[in-house]
Amino acid sequence: MADLQDEQTPAHPAYAAETPPPGPASVGAADPPATAPASALDRAAALLSLHPVADGHNTLVRTLRQSPYHDIGTPDTGVDTDIPRLRAGGVGAQFWSLLPPRGTAPDRALADALDQVDAALSLLRRYPDGLCLALTADDMADARNRGRIASFLGPVPGSALTDSLAALRAFHALGVRVLAPAGAPWAAEDLTPFGHEVVREANRLGVLLDVTGCTPAAALRIAGASKAPVIATHTAADALTPHPDNTDDDVLLALRAAGGLAMATFDTGQTGDSLHAVADHLDHLRAVAGPGSVGLGASFGTEPGTRRPTGLTDPSGYPRLIAELLERGWPETDIAQLTWGNALRVLRAAEFTARAAAHRRTG
Structure with missing residues (x-):
């Protein structure tokens, strides 16, 4: 894939060492002045300029529905996400979560999801110079090339389908590209017959399935039933921090085998309270x-006061995290996959699965 091919990082500004005054040892010297190596933060900034962050989860839409008077086109201290801080953090694509607040009554799930879709589309219309709706992997790459932040809608909750595949098709027609089965009656410990139909229809439409919050058994069932890779949009390692939204090693191995994606959150309850x-x-x-x-799926988008790991309180902290990974010895090719390449690949895989399903239906 072109986006994952090794690209030569352009020269980053280096800090030239002082050249000693001419003397017996330096007159006529042919060696160029010595240069100090770029810092990890400089290298992180250079990497993000080529491979920006595709963030899998931001709850700003829900926050703005509750507090609608924020201007995210300028630095806004009332929320932790705005366009200047997204740009400062090197974010090139954002998945806008449309999940309901915890405790939403099941009979309100569909109406709430539709309200959030409407709010998300209004947000994108309000900031056309910074954000643009993305429906495909090509849209994601094109937005980056035009200096916009590609904006995907989803996940929406699986409980919003109310036993109707037509609801899933309607969400897709509105631009939604991620569905979260967690909490839906059709995706408990096992998939019901309707659950299997949801997985098949999501594959046919090119809608990604987000297994965040599913039980390990349900996540494994969904990953096994889906012909397209599944993702976890805001998770962490359950082996390090047990949490209902974290992913255990068996599911991580299943994601690896199926080409899926586990996107790390910056929620202190799931990860701990520091960048490290x-x-x-x-x-x-x-x-x-x-x-x-x-x-990466940070789960930014909240109001001030939400606990975030030190150093990662808003999207502008992404370069610091990438610098930490470089200092830990992550190869630049792995970081390019982490920030951009893996998300792009999963989107393309879902689109390929949808095209293959359409071919089978017409063949």
Whole structure:
């Protein structure tokens, strides 16, 4: 894939050592002045300029529905996400979560999801110079080339389908590209017959399935039933921090085998309260799932006061995290996959699965 091919990083500004005044040892010297190596933070910035972050989970849409008077086109201290801080952090693509607040009544799930889709589309219309709706992997790459932040809608909750595949098709027509089965009656410990139909229809449409929050048994069933890779949009390593939204090693191995994606969150309850703790989780995800199945899904989008790991309180902290991974010895090729390449690959795989399904239906 072109986006994952090794690219030569352009020369980054280096800090030239002082040249000594001419003297017996330096007059006529042919050696160029020595240069200091670029710092990890400089290298991180250079990497992100080529391979920006595709962040799998941001809850800003829900926050703005509750507090609609924020201007995210300028630095806004009322929320932790705005366009200037997304750009400062090197974010090139964002999945806008449309999940309901915890405790939403099941009979309100569909209406709430539709309200959030409407709010997300309004947000994108309001900031056309910074954000643009993305429906495909090509849209994601094109937005980057045009200096926009590619904006995907989803996940929406699986409980919003209310036993109707037509609801899934309607969400897809509105632009939704991720569905989260967790909490849906059709995706408990096992998939019901309707659950299997949902997985097949999601594959046919090119809608990704987000197994965050599913029980390990349900996540394994969904990953096994899906012909397209499945993802976990905001998770961490359950082996390091037990949490209902974290992913155990068996599921990580299944994601690795199926080409799926585990996207690390920056939620202190899931990872711990420091940038180093988040990096520890990324080390574990990479070791178990492999460098081709790990990504980033920070879960920004909240109001001030939400606990975030030190150094990662808003999207502008991404370069610091990448610098930490470089200092831990992550190859630049693995970081390029982490930030951008893996998300792009999974989207293309889902689209390929959808095209193959359409071919079978018409063949």
